[in-house]
Amino acid sequence: MNKYNRLNLLLVEDNPGDIKLVHEFFIENKIVLNIHAIRDGEEALTYLRKEKIQPDLILLDLMLPNISGQFIMKELNKDEKLSSIPIIVLTVLNDDVHLLEAYKLHASAFITKPLTFIKFMEALHMIGKFNFFIVSKSETSPETP
Amino acid sequence: MDNKKPIDVLLVEDNPGDIRLILEAFKESNLQINMHVVMDGSEAINYLKKKENYANSNMPHLIILDLNLPKKTGREVLQIIKLDPVLKLIPVVVLTISQSEKDIFDSYSSHANCYITKPLDFEKFMVVINAIEKFWFDVVRLPPRIL
Numbered sequence: 001m002n003k004y005n006r007l008n009l010l011l012v013e014d015n016p017g018d019i020k021l022v023h024e025f026f027i028e029n030k031i032v033l034n035i036h037a038i039r040d041g042e043e044a045l046t047y048l049r050k051e052k053i054q055p056d057l058i059l060l061d062l063m064l065p066n067i068s069g070q071f072i073m074k075e076l077n078k079d080e081k082l083s084s085i086p087i088i089v090l091t092v093l094n095d096d097v098h099l100l101e102a103y104k105l106h107a108s109a110f111i112t113k114p115l116t117f118i119k120f121m122e123a124l125h126m127i128g129k130f131n132f133f134i135v136s137k138s139e140t141s142p143e144t145p
Numbered sequence: 146m147d148n149k150k151p152i153d154v155l156l157v158e159d160n161p162g163d164i165r166l167i168l169e170a171f172k173e174s175n176l177q178i179n180m181h182v183v184m185d186g187s188e189a190i191n192y193l194k195k196k197e198n199y200a201n202s203n204m205p206h207l208i209i210l211d212l213n214l215p216k217k218t219g220r221e222v223l224q225i226i227k228l229d230p231v232l233k234l235i236p237v238v239v240l241t242i243s244q245s246e247k248d249i250f251d252s253y254s255s256h257a258n259c260y261i262t263k264p265l266d267f268e269k270f271m272v273v274i275n276a277i278e279k280f281w282f283d284v285v286r287l288p289p290r291i292l
């Protein structure tokens with residue numbers, strides 16, 4: 001089940017500290033091969049529409065410059081191929097309105113960013129372990145242009 | 146999740162051995178997990194729509210769904226859940242012996258929240274169940290109980 005040497009993660013996040021933490025954790029622990037971080041919602045959508053090799057997983061913040069994470073999910077849902085990329089929402093928001101909206105938009109999971117460093121590292125560990133070592137990914141969608 | 150609140154899980158599985166392993170693995174959890182088991186696809190839909198014997202069923206926070214099931218397949222059950230405006234909010238973990246690329250792709254296209262192939266080895270099976278518990282109940286925020 002471990003395919004870390006070719007796993008690609010797209011991180012859509014505007015907080016530089018969080019980008020650094022996620023990047024260091026997943027690369028140093030050899031959980032994924034490559035992390036592409038995009039700090040702007042509109043840029044993320046353009047990237048996903050143009051890129052031939054799609055990410056195996058998207059970690060998506062909701063509050064982003066230009067367009068929101070929710071808008072990105074709505075747009076991806078309209079596209080047969082892009083809609084099958086699993087999305088994990090990773091946000092500081094913790095209210096039921098945003099939670100239910102994210103699940104309604106087919107987020108795979110909704111995670112509220114833990115406030116302490118240690119808890120955040122534990123959450124990243126489980127996100128990596130579960131999504132890259134336990135869950136099976138489709139080979140069809142990400143590589144189809 | 147709040148450790149004090151019980152978590153309801155609907156397990157849709159027809160293999161008695163797998164049911165037993167999954168129930169035992171969750172029993173060891175520190176969390177209060179109420180497992181509800183149904184053994185075919187039609188029962189799963191009856192449970193979720195509170196029909197027949199399930200008028201008082203507890204809506205689950207999470208569904209663990211096998212694909213190869215009698216009466217209605219897991220594929221049909223998944224589609225019914227994810228096309229329903231309310232039921233679609235409940236995360237569905239597909240847990241199946243199938244490694245077929247078509248099943249994986251179709252499940253994600255039908256908006257399964259994740260797809261897991263059952264390991265045949267006992268210890269690996271327990272690792273998988275443990276990871277489901279840790280990820281979905283410790284890290285993820287599940288939707289509040291609906292209906």
